[in-house]
Amino acid sequence: MTTKSLADLLSESENPVRALRSLPRYSTSYPGLAAQYSNWRSEQIAWRKTVALLDQSYHMANLFVDGPDAVKVFADLAINRFDNFRPGMAKQFIAASPDGGLLGDGILIYLAENSLDLVGEPRSIINWVLYNLETREYDVTYAFETTAQRQDDPPRFYRYQIQGPNALPLLERVTGAPIPETKFFHLTEFAVAGKQVRALRHGMAGQPGFELFGPWEEGPIVREALVAAGGPFGLKLVGSTAYFTNNIESGWLASPLPALYTGDALADFREWLPANAAGALGGSFDSENIEDYYLTPFDAGYGRFIAQDHDFVGREALARLAEQPSKTKVTLIWDQEDIASIFHDLVSPESGLPPQYLEFASAKYVKYLFDRISVGDETIGFLTHSTYLAFDRRFASLGLVDPAHAEPGTQVTVTWGDSLSIPRDDVEEHRQVEVRATVAPVPFSDYAREKYRK
Numbered sequence: 001m002t003t004k005s006l007a008d009l010l011s012e013s014e015n016p017v018r019a020l021r022s023l024p025r026y027s028t029s030y031p032g033l034a035a036q037y038s039n040w041r042s043e044q045i046a047w048r049k050t051v052a053l054l055d056q057s058y059h060m061a062n063l064f065v066d067g068p069d070a071v072k073v074f075a076d077l078a079i080n081r082f083d084n085f086r087p088g089m090a091k092q093f094i095a096a097s098p099d100g101g102l103l104g105d106g107i108l109i110y111l112a113e114n115s116l117d118l119v120g121e122p123r124s125i126i127n128w129v130l131y132n133l134e135t136r137e138y139d140v141t142y143a144f145e146t147t148a149q150r151q152d153d154p155p156r157f158y159r160y161q162i163q164g165p166n167a168l169p170l171l172e173r174v175t176g177a178p179i180p181e182t183k184f185f186h187l188t189e190f191a192v193a194g195k196q197v198r199a200l201r202h203g204m205a206g207q208p209g210f211e212l213f214g215p216w217e218e219g220p221i222v223r224e225a226l227v228a229a230g231g232p233f234g235l236k237l238v239g240s241t242a243y244f245t246n247n248i249e250s251g252w253l254a255s256p257l258p259a260l261y262t263g264d265a266l267a268d269f270r271e272w273l274p275a276n277a278a279g280a281l282g283g284s285f286d287s288e289n290i291e292d293y294y295l296t297p298f299d300a301g302y303g304r305f306i307a308q309d310h311d312f313v314g315r316e317a318l319a320r321l322a323e324q325p326s327k328t329k330v331t332l333i334w335d336q337e338d339i340a341s342i343f344h345d346l347v348s349p350e351s352g353l354p355p356q357y358l359e360f361a362s363a364k365y366v367k368y369l370f371d372r373i374s375v376g377d378e379t380i381g382f383l384t385h386s387t388y389l390a391f392d393r394r395f396a397s398l399g400l401v402d403p404a405h406a407e408p409g410t411q412v413t414v415t416w417g418d419s420l421s422i423p424r425d426d427v428e429e430h431r432q433v434e435v436r437a438t439v440a441p442v443p444f445s446d447y448a449r450e451k452y453r454k
Helices: 004-013 016-021 040-049 072-074 123-134 169-174 216-233 264-272 317-320 336-346 446-450
Strands: 051-054 061-066 090-096 103-111 114-121 141-145 159-164 187-192 195-201 209-215 235-238 328-334 371-375 378-389 395-400 411-416 435-439
Touching: 004 016, 004 264, 040 051, 040 235, 051 216, 061 072, 061 123, 072 114, 072 123, 090 123, 103 123, 123 141, 123 264, 159 216, 169 187, 169 209, 169 216, 187 216, 195 216, 209 216, 209 378, 216 235, 328 336, 328 411, 336 435, 336 446, 371 395, 395 435
Parallel strands: 051 235
Antiparallel strands: 051 159, 061 114, 061 141, 090 103, 103 114, 159 209, 187 195, 195 209, 328 395, 328 435, 371 378, 371 411, 378 395, 411 435
16 A cells, blocks of 8 residues: 655645644653653752653654765755764754755764764654655665654663753762763763663753663663662652653754745655654644744754855755844743633633633643744744743743844733634634733753853
């Protein structure tokens, strides 16, 4: 049976926006990973106050590329530079479309000479690399591992995040020795419970910590040792509910809509992609032009990574876009009285048609959420993810706005409630409400903003 392609899916609808708004809603449920181990509030607070263990083993995909052209594969597709990339290092791999739109990003780990591992979201960034591996000539071998719950055989690696102020003391207790001085996005090695562990100096919420990985079968042994040693350091296991809120604090755009649904240059890619590579679109930002939802690397704050010292897909387009205005990434803090009003109306039958349910911890009910941000009657941007931050007792969003409205302290309005002109079948009947919000710095966490990379 022929697999339905993304191009087939798009051809069945009036336009890509309507196609994506008809897809099933977002789920953060993963076999092997509990929703909560204690409660998601305490789990959130742990990575800011003590130490947290986040299990990435179940929802991340891996693409292993080996051979003389391994680095060239990624350099041909990445906006960022590779001239100083060596074994024992990692980098944020960022890819653009031929038209300069952002396709996505992932973490590229240089495991050994001519051996690399791209860790990330399979829908766009890994699929884009796979497509190029299959359609261009490179002297490499490669192996794709989808997320753990979607494949029959276990993955090559377990992957744990240990992060928070007590991350380093915990690791020194469990290893019985000082952890080697390790630069940001560099690798080190040490033993845990007799098992050799590779550790990437990296954190998920802009907090100090390491990403630990090693052979899948050794994962339970390493995890048990960490948990056994973690009590005095306030270790909390983090479930999926809290896990998918951590990017708000670090200012990372976890799921930008990949700019791949239009453009003749990507027509063959859309034919190659399976239909299930598409993700659900929702929110109050309302346009029937899918390109209004696209970001560029400049919008996402990645302009500083662009290296015009090598040839890569999208290079000429990005050179042109560098001369044009872009949006600015911000944090938005929702007004507490307006949030209280939403919940008041949800439990007050006399208030009439209720607002859309505002879910805690995360209000991201679709893969690609776009809620309207405005000043007066003018739309100035959109938010992409909203969540409650238990440590700060604030409800916050990551948004992209016109630069004139990006100064911290600026007052804006968020429209909460899914589109009324293109409604989703899995969102209840509701009325949209306006929520006042204040622009705040990004990253929101002081540590992430001032000390993270140090």
